[in-house]
Structures are given as C-alpha cells and as structure tokens.
Amino acid sequence: MSQTAESGSPVAPLRLSFDGGTVVVDGLKEGETRGIPGIEYDARTGRHRAEAIWYRSIVQHLIDSKIPVEDQARKYKETRWPLHIEKAPFPHQTEALEAWWKVGGRGVVVLPTGTGKTHVANLCIERAKRPSLVITPTIDLLNQWYDELTICFSTEVGLIGGGYHEVKPLTVTTYDSAYMNMERLGNLFGLLIFDECHHLPGPTYGLAATCSIAPFRLGLTATPERSDNAHERFDQLIGPIVYRREITELRGRFLAEYNIETLHAQLSEEDRTRYDACREVYRNFIRDSGIDMRDQTAWSKFLFLAFRSPEGRSAYQAYREQRALALAAPAKLALLERLLSMHNGDRVIIFTHDNATVYEIARRFLVPVITHQTKTKERREILLKFNSGEYPIVATSRVLNEGVNVPEANVAIILSGSGSVREHVQRLGRILRKSGDKQATLYEVVTAGTSEEYTSSRRRKHSAYGGFA
Numbered sequence: 001m002s003q004t005a006e007s008g009s010p011v012a013p014l015r016l017s018f019d020g021g022t023v024v025v026d027g028l029k030e031g032e033t034r035g036i037p038g039i040e041y042d043a044r045t046g047r048h049r050a051e052a053i054w055y056r057s058i059v060q061h062l063i064d065s066k067i068p069v070e071d072q073a074r075k076y077k078e079t080r081w082p083l084h085i086e087k088a089p090f091p092h093q094t095e096a097l098e099a100w101w102k103v104g105g106r107g108v109v110v111l112p113t114g115t116g117k118t119h120v121a122n123l124c125i126e127r128a129k130r131p132s133l134v135i136t137p138t139i140d141l142l143n144q145w146y147d148e149l150t151i152c153f154s155t156e157v158g159l160i161g162g163g164y165h166e167v168k169p170l171t172v173t174t175y176d177s178a179y180m181n182m183e184r185l186g187n188l189f190g191l192l193i194f195d196e197c198h199h200l201p202g203p204t205y206g207l208a209a210t211c212s213i214a215p216f217r218l219g220l221t222a223t224p225e226r227s228d229n230a231h232e233r234f235d236q237l238i239g240p241i242v243y244r245r246e247i248t249e250l251r252g253r254f255l256a257e258y259n260i261e262t263l264h265a266q267l268s269e270e271d272r273t274r275y276d277a278c279r280e281v282y283r284n285f286i287r288d289s290g291i292d293m294r295d296q297t298a299w300s301k302f303l304f305l306a307f308r309s310p311e312g313r314s315a316y317q318a319y320r321e322q323r324a325l326a327l328a329a330p331a332k333l334a335l336l337e338r339l340l341s342m343h344n345g346d347r348v349i350i351f352t353h354d355n356a357t358v359y360e361i362a363r364r365f366l367v368p369v370i371t372h373q374t375k376t377k378e379r380r381e382i383l384l385k386f387n388s389g390e391y392p393i394v395a396t397s398r399v400l401n402e403g404v405n406v407p408e409a410n411v412a413i414i415l416s417g418s419g420s421v422r423e424h425v426q427r428l429g430r431i432l433r434k435s436g437d438k439q440a441t442l443y444e445v446v447t448a449g450t451s452e453e454y455t456s457s458r459r460r461k462h463s464a465y466g467g468f469a
Contacts, residue, residue: 013068016058018187021211022049023058023073036061052186053237055213073213075187076131079169083126084154090116090254092245097123099243100218106239108197108219112247112464113429114407115254117220118145121193122152128216130190131169135178135208137196139376140404145172145195160185175199178208191216192238198223198422200237201230209237222429223422227296247425247432247464255432256410258440260465262456264448265331275450278322285315326450327416328357333364335445339413340365340393343441347386347408350395351427353416358397361415367393370400401426407433412442416452417459424459 014027025039025048033039038054041047050058055073062069089097093116096109105128111117125132134149136142139162149157149170158168161177167185178185192212194200197219200209209217219238224231234240251257267275286293291301306312340348352358355371362369368382368391385391387408400406401423409431417423431440446456 013070014062015070016055016073018052018073018075018213019049021052021183021186021207023052023055023213024049025058034067035065051210052213053210056215059215073187074190076169076190078129078190079131080129081126081132081153081155081170083122083152085152087119089119089123092116092250092254093120093123096120096243097127100124101127103239103242105191105216105218107217107242108221108224108234108238108240110221110224110241110244112245112250112255112432113222113426114256114433115245115250117195117222118148121195121218121220122148124193124216124218125153125170125191128191130214130216131188132171132191132193133178133185133189133212133214134172134193134195135175136172137175137199139174140379141195142172142174144405175205175208179204179206179211182208182211186212186214189214191218193217194219194238197221197234197238198226198231201226201233206233206237223425225422227420247428251432254434256434256438256440258428258432258442260428260442260444262444262446263335264446265329265335266448267325267329267331267450271325271329272449275322275325278318278325279451281318282315282322285311322451326447326452327353328360329447332415332445332447333360336361336413336415337365339411339443343411346392346411347389347406348393348411348413349400349406349409349430350393351400351412351414351417352395352397353418355397357415358395361395365393365395367391367395370394370396372397372399374399398423400430404430405433406430407435409433410435410438410440412440414442414444416445417455419455419458421459421462425462425464428464 012027014025017024025036028034028048030041037057038050039048040050042049059071092111096111097120100107100109109117109120121134134145136145142161146157146159149172153170155170156168158166158171160167160171160173160181167188189212192209192214198221199205217238219234224234224241247255286302289305291298306316336350350361358369358371361367370379370382382391382394383404383406386394387406389408412427412431414427428442431442444456446452
C-alpha cells in the first residue's frame with residue numbers, strides 16, 4: 001500500500017510486527033496515534049504497541065483509513081482444511097457455524113454436553129481456512145482432540161503439552177501451555193478455539209487470548225456463566241455468545257431422555273445433635289461479625305476474621321465439622337447401596353465432593369475410583385473398561401465433571417457436591433449422550449435438615465432441572 005503526501009513525496013508505510021504477545025506499530029511519531037485502536041507509546045523502546053488481541057481491529061482501521069501498511073506481524077497464510085469424514089452435521093451444528101461466521105468468526109457457542117461441540121469446531125476450522133490452535137483444559141481432552149483432528153482432517157496434528165512441543169498449522173494444547181507459550185506462538189495461528197471456554201477469563205489463562213493476533217476465535221462450552229461474573233470478558237477475549245441451545249431444547253432427538261430424583265438421607269440422632277451444635281457456633285460467629293452471606297465476598301471475610309481470634313478458629317472448625325456431617329452422612333451410603341441394587345446392569349457414575357468418601361465407596365462396594373491422584377494410564381484403563389461394560393460402576397470426586405466421553409453411562413448418583421450450577425449441569429451431561437433409546441436418570445442425595453438442602457436448591461437453578469421435584 002502506498003500514499004503520496006501533499007508535497008508529492010511518497011508517504012512511508014507503517015510497519016506492523018509481533019513482539020512477545022504485542023503488536024508493534026512502527027512509523028509513528030511520539031504521541032501520534034492516527035486513531036489506531038489499542039496502541040500506546042512505549043517509552044522504554046520508543047515504539048507504539050498494543051496487546052496482540054488488537055491486531056484485527058488495527059488492520060481493519062488501517063484499511064478503512066487508507067493508511068499504507070507493511071504487515072510483518074502475521075506469520076501464517078490461508079490454509080484449506082477439507083474435512084475427510086462423511087458426517088452430515090445436525091441442524092444445531094450448522095446453525096451454530098453460520099451464526100459464528102455471520103458475526104465475523106468471533107464468538108461463543110453454548111451447547112450441552114453430548115450434542116457435538118467438537119464437530120462445530122471442525123466445521124469452523126474448515127470455514128475459516130486458517131492455521132488453527134485448539135486450547136483445552138486437561139491432558140485427557142488434549143488427547144481426545146488430537147485423535148479427532150487427526151481423523152477428521154487427515155493431517156499431522158501438533159501437540160503442545162503433556163511432554164510434547166510440536167507446532168503444526170493444526171495444533172492442540174492446554175490452557176496452561178497456551179498462556180505460557182503464546183508470547184512466542186501468538187502470530188502463528190489465525191483461529192483460536194477455546195474448548196470449555198469458561199476456564200479462559202481468569203487472570204492467567206486470559207493471556208492465551210490477549211497475546212495472540214488470531215482474528216478468528218471460537219469459544220465452546222455448555223456452561224458459560226461464572227460465579228465471579230468473569231464471563232463478561234468473553235466479548236473482549238473471544239466474542240459474544242452467538243448461538244445457544246439448552247438441554248431441554250435438544251433432549252429426545254439429540255440427547256437422551258432423562259429423569260431427575262432428589263432423595264433425602266437422615267442424620268442419626270447423635271450426628272443431628274452434633275450438627276446442630278456446630279451449626280449454631282458457626283452461625284453465631286457470622287451474625288456477631290456482621291457478615292452477610294448473600295454477599296459474594298462473604299466467604300473471604302469469614303476466612304479473614306476466622307483466624308484472628310480463638311472464637312473465629314472455633315467457628316471455622318465448627319463449619320468444617322457440620323459440613324462433613326452433612327456431606328458424608330452414613331445414611332447416604334445405605335441409600336447408595338439400595339440404588340446400586342436397583343440399577344444392577346446399568347452403567348453408573350457416582351459423584352462425590354471429596355476423596356475420602358470415594359475411597360470409602362471403593363472399599364465398601366468394591367468399585368473402581370478416579371480422583372486427581374489416579375495416574376493417566378490407570379484412568380484411561382478404567383474409562384475404557386467402563387465404556388465396554390467390564391466395569392459397570394465407577395466412582396469419582398469431581399474430576400469427571402467435564403471433558404470425558406462416557407456415552408454408555410445412563411445413571412448418575414450425586415452423593416455430594418458444591419452449590420455450583422455448572423458442576424451440577426456438567427454431571428447431568430455425563431449421562432445424556434445419545435445412545436439408542438437410552439433413558440438416563442440422575443439421583444441427587446441430600447442430607448435432610450442441613451445446609452445441603454439450600455446448596456441443592458442453588459445448584460438446580462438451571463432450565464435442565466425444570467419440572468423435577
């Protein structure tokens with residue numbers, strides 16, 4: 001691109017380059033911006049620069065303003081990615097692709113677990129025709145994506161993470177590896193795909209987005225909302241939510257039909273007395289300290305005050321004890337025994353909030369367990385045997401909430417969990433993948449007359465739980 005000044009002499013073009021997660025704009029005088037978005041003058045280097053995420057806006061501004069530019073920032077070219085599988089997309093997958101492309105290839109697609117978010121990504125890779133980087137939260141998902149992309153595009157796929165550092169035009173990595181390496185990789189890809197993108201808006205993972213120039217961005221999740229409201233950063237980091245379908249809209253045809261039952265376990269008389277006593281100590285301290293537990297910062301305030309006095313430390317210990325009594329009531333295991341007997345022959349996942357309960361279940365019912373301590377090869381073997389039916393039951397503490405493909409699972413038993421809507425929906429999603437005429441059932445076991453009842457009501461605030469008592 002070239003221009004001529006009023007004197008007749010040619011105007012030197014601006015020059016864009018990529019430098020450590022930023023776009024540098026050379027050719028401007030100090031303090032001059034020409035309206036270029038995102039740039040600031042860096043006095044240390046005497047150059048203008050912006051976070052790399054501004055690249056698309058900068059280039060568009062220069063084109064619209066007819067400002068000549070020499071673009072040395074982008075180190076990739078258009079790349080055709082024809083899909084090599086004969087798989088007609090479902091209507092919601094095509095709709096998601098078109099909605100994403102219509103707004104310029106930037107945005108978040110929200111679809112329930114089991115409805116083919118991965119294939120939506122494949123369609124977007126094919127449409128964008130750019131070198132693409134898929135970013136996942138776990139090594140398990142990294143391996144799943146690696147297999148999927150290799151099959152679908154019949155090309156060598158790069159891996160960054162899990163002991164590998166192989167960069168290819170089509171590459172898979174983890175959030176941890178992405179934010180640590182994006183200062184070097186940020187100009188090599190034109191499309192970023194953030195799987196389970198609700199992980200992205202944190203202060204460190206967000207660097208995976210801000211340090212890349214990629215003009216095309218796709219976020220995938222079943223549960224975009226975060227309790228800290230950081231999901232509001234999606235617009236900046238990826239783009240707005242461009243397409244959304246809920247479980248209730250896709251059940252039956254694209255997801256299994258399902259039923260949800262809440263069962264109540266009772267504390268023993270001795271445990272009830274102890275629970276009430278601990279609860280009173282904890283609540284009295286909260287009241288006397290003027291803490292409003294409806295406030296998002298209430299828990300932080302409680303922890304801060306709890307360790308500043310003997311009364312506070314007693315209140316904290318009381319909180320822990322009453323919570324343990326509610327989450328791990330012995331009556332829950334008695335209920336579990338009846339449920340397992342009732343569902344003999346089904347494929348059952350048991351969810352708990354803590355490892356201690358998982359290991360107690362393993363000892364009592366002789367079932368395999370998966371926790372964060374389970375080695376990768378052992379975890380893989382357990383899941384393979386679970387899917388094949390050799391293991392009809394598996395117990396876990398949170399680590400199977402997302403990113404695992406267990407299509408044959410049809411019963412989920414939640415013995416304990418947090419108040420997170422996301423966690424609850426993810427656990428439901430584990431049993432909803434369509435498989436023939438499968439009918440799925442989720443049991444939520446709650447200790448009656450405890451704070452767990454309030455936790456249960458909080459985490460069920462999702463359309464997927466409408467109509468279930």
